[in-house]
Amino acid sequence: MSTKNEQLFLQAKKHIPGGVNSPVRAFAGVGGTPIFIQRANGSKIYDTEDNAYIDYVGSWGPMILGHAYPPVIEAVKQAAEDGLSFGAPTPFETTIADKICEIVPSIELVRMTNSGTEATMSAIRVARGYTGRDKIVKFEGCYHGHSDSLLVKAGSGMLDIGEPTSKGVPADFAKHTLTLPYNDIDALTACFEKFGDELACIILEPIAGNMNMIIPSNEFHNTLRELCTKHGVVLIFDEVMTGFRVGLGGAQAHFGIDPDMTTFGKIIGAGLPVGAFGGKREIMECVAPLGGVYQAGTLSGNPLAMRAGIAMFKSLTVDGFYEALSDKVSYLLEGFHKAAEKHGIAIRSNHLGGMFGIFFTEGDTPQNFDEMTKCDANKFATFFHGMLEEGIYLAPSAFEAAFMSSEHTQQDLDATIAAADKVFAKMVD
Ligand SMILES: *Cc1c(COP(=O)(O)O)cnc(C)c1O
Numbered sequence: 001m002s003t004k005n006e007q008l009f010l011q012a013k014k015h016i017p018g019g020v021n022s023p024v025r026a027f028a029g030v031g032g033t034p035i036f037i038q039r040a041n042g043s044k045i046y047d048t049e050d051n052a053y054i055d056y057v058g059s060w061g062p063m064i065l066g067h068a069y070p071p072v073i074e075a076v077k078q079a080a081e082d083g084l085s086f087g088a089p090t091p092f093e094t095t096i097a098d099k100i101c102e103i104v105p106s107i108e109l110v111r112m113t114n115s116g117t118e119a120t121m122s123a124i125r126v127a128r129g130y131t132g133r134d135k136i137v138k139f140e141g142c143y144h145g146h147s148d149s150l151l152v153k154a155g156s157g158m159l160d161i162g163e164p165t166s167k168g169v170p171a172d173f174a175k176h177t178l179t180l181p182y183n184d185i186d187a188l189t190a191c192f193e194k195f196g197d198e199l200a201c202i203i204l205e206p207i208a209g210n211m212n213m214i215i216p217s218n219e220f221h222n223t224l225r226e227l228c229t230k231h232g233v234v235l236i237f238d239e240v241m242t243g244f245r246v247g248l249g250g251a252q253a254h255f256g257i258d259p260d261m262t263t264f265g266k267i268i269g270a271g272l273p274v275g276a277f278g279g280k281r282e283i284m285e286c287v288a289p290l291g292g293v294y295q296a297g298t299l300s301g302n303p304l305a306m307r308a309g310i311a312m313f314k315s316l317t318v319d320g321f322y323e324a325l326s327d328k329v330s331y332l333l334e335g336f337h338k339a340a341e342k343h344g345i346a347i348r349s350n351h352l353g354g355m356f357g358i359f360f361t362e363g364d365t366p367q368n369f370d371e372m373t374k375c376d377a378n379k380f381a382t383f384f385h386g387m388l389e390e391g392i393y394l395a396p397s398a399f400e401a402a403f404m405s406s407e408h409t410q411q412d413l414d415a416t417i418a419a420a421d422k423v424f425a426k427m428v429d
Pocket residue numbers: 114115116117118120143144145146205209210238239240241265266275
């Protein structure tokens with residue numbers, strides 16, 4: 001929109017591939033020029049010309065307490081004064097591990113990493129080491145970071161071997177990854193009948209947040225848990241997005257399922273680069289130095305990130321935190337639905353805790369990747385740019401969920417609904 005952003009994007013492209021350090025930031029999904037951010041505070045982000053935007057991306061989830069939340073910033077400042085990294089144990093790592101295990105009962109041992117990608121990659125290695133099996137199962141539309149085994153889609157037949165979704169991933173790696181349709185009990189059962197005793201693990205987003213937001217059925221989760229237990233397959237919940245986001249206990253608390261392993265990222269670092277994987281003691285005891293599965297990190301358990309995380313958990317564990325967050329989401333979505341209806345625009349939505357998704361479709365709320373891709377991506381792009389012009393920052397892709405923070409005010413929500421009303425009106429013109 002502004003020529004300043006265009007100019008900055010041009011400069012960025014000179015020495016950064018595509019001008020960005022993560023592809024979705026380039027606005028390829030919606031067209032146009034990304035906004036370059038200078039700073040952020042509370043519910044708002046500001047571009048280099050100090051234009052404010054009410055932010056529903058929140059750095060893709062971590063900023064559940066809003067941007068530059070004072071207790072977190074204070075903790076990071078104090079930590080910085082004490083030194084940035086030691087490559088040796090700190091008491092802060094123990095505090096975070098204790099906190100995670102206390103909040104999430106399925107986790108008995110937990111190891112910190114530097115990103116969600118590292119967490120899922122390591123969890124899969126542990127599951128393979130623990131079971132002595134190679135094959136893994138993932139679901140269509142679920143994203144687990146960019147490690148080789150996980151950049152895989154289904155082959156031509158439903159139970160065929162996987163094909164890489166990225167160049168540079170050897171077919172020899174991809175062949176160990178089976179991909180199933182999400183939220184599909186029949187496909188799951190068929191897969192276990194054929195391969196049950198060869199599978200090391202099943203990894204999934206227990207609520208999908210990388211194909212907009214899709215909440216699978218209880219029955220799907222129950223079947224998954226039963227089949228994994230029966231066949232000795234490690235069930236990995238990738239809660240990098242949903243952890244401490246859809247509720248304090250994550251998606252596993254919502255569904256009442258105890259996965260064997262869980263991965264985290266995003267929120268647990270309060271905005272600093274962090275991930276974690278953990279689970280049952282018996283499985284996690286396979287990790288070095290206790291066991292033979294190697295996993296390491298020079299900066300893992302970084303004191304700034306740990307101390308930021310500790311400060312953040314103080315706020316998340318306050319009674320009523322998630323109820324308040326969820327109320328804000330409900331209020332916003334109710335406003336969106338009313339405005340859409342008024343202008344005759346069909347939208348559907350999903351939400352839980354501080355996470356939500358909006359679909360442009362006249363059909364039912366999507367239940368899997370196929371249905372999600374049938375939603376109107378052009379309408380979304382128009383909506384996205386319309387909202388951006390009104391000072392509302394949504395994820396620049398119809399495939400992404402949206403996030404609420406505790407710092408979004410009533411005024412923010414009303415301004416967002418008013419903007420949506422205006423944009424919907426233009427969309428029918
Ligand atoms: C973001 C995300 C990842 C990857 O985390 P990074 O920190 O970007 O490596 C993995 N799994 C899920 C579910 C995610 O949303």
